Amino acid sequence: MAPVESSQPSQNRLESQLAFSLQLRGQERLSGRAKLGAIKEEAAVSRPWFAQKRYGIGLSPASPAGWIALTLFVAAMAVTGPIVGFLHLPVWFIWIGFAGEIAVMLWVISAKSDGKPWRWRGGE
Numbered sequence: 001m002a003p004v005e006s007s008q009p010s011q012n013r014l015e016s017q018l019a020f021s022l023q024l025r026g027q028e029r030l031s032g033r034a035k036l037g038a039i040k041e042e043a044a045v046s047r048p049w050f051a052q053k054r055y056g057i058g059l060s061p062a063s064p065a066g067w068i069a070l071t072l073f074v075a076a077m078a079v080t081g082p083i084v085g086f087l088h089l090p091v092w093f094i095w096i097g098f099a100g101e102i103a104v105m106l107w108v109i110s111a112k113s114d115g116k117p118w119r120w121r122g123g124e
Helices: 002-046 066-088 090-113
Strands: 050-051 059-061
Touching: 059 066, 066 090
Parallel strands: none
Antiparallel strands: 050 059
C-alpha cells in the first residue's frame, strides 16, 4: 500500500505540471497570434497596393500586388467584348461588364490605398 500512496501524490503533481504547461502554451499561442495580427496590420498599413501620384491626380500601383490587380483589370476589360460576342449576347452586356469591372477595381483601389485624399499634387 505504501507504493500506491506515494505514486498518488506524484501523479497529481504530474497532472498539475501538465495542466500548467498546457496553460502556458495556450498563452504563448495567443500572444503569438496577437503578434502575427499586429504584423499583418502593420504590413497592410505600411505597404499599400496603390499610392498617390507625385504629379497629377489619382493613384498608381505601389507594390507588385497593385500591378497584378491592374493587369487583371486590363485583362478582364479586354476579354469582356469577345466573351459577349462569343455567347451571342446583346451589346449592352458589354457595358454592364465594363461597369462591374470598373466598380470592383475602384473598390480594390480604395481598400488597398495609402488612405491619403485624392487631390492634385505638384511634386510634393
